[in-house]
Amino acid sequence: MILVDDGDGAYERIDHSPWNGCTLADFVMPFFLFIVGVAIAFALKIALRTLKMLFWGVLLQGNSF
Template sequence: MSQFAENVSKRLCSLDVFRGMTMFLLIAEAAGFHEHFSTVTEGTVFSGIALQLHHHPWNGLRFWDLIQPFFMFIVGVAMPFSLRKRLAAGNQKKVTLHILRRCALLFCFGGLIALCL
């Protein structure tokens, strides 16, 4: 029994499920599922659900408008867990350098994307 307890992941399963659901929604949209679902459900009781899955000009809050805030929520919830794990494995200076490096890379990639648009 104790061997099983040692192998159990210390990850927050609910956060992983939420992250997976959000990624599934994005992949399904990129694959054209939402458009196909709209076509199939047109004129049925499910057409309202299909309408919620489209990105559109602002007409009030729809489910699809929550995808980006979902990612921000996921990041905010995951950060303390990640930081605690890194601090337990290494020293604070190493963790701080890792954070600064990540911030610089994200800033540079964001700048590159802005230049390309």
């Protein structure tokens, strides 16, 4: 997005469309937000599973901290 916003037209293929139509830059942000949302969902599942495994590991080892 830095190249799109601050490129001063050096990269015409990834520049914003003037009014109508779409270019590559017009698709980057929605797809980026979608991938971030999917990654956050996976990260939350992984964090929850990690906490569960840590809890059971400490419990089954007899709280030897």
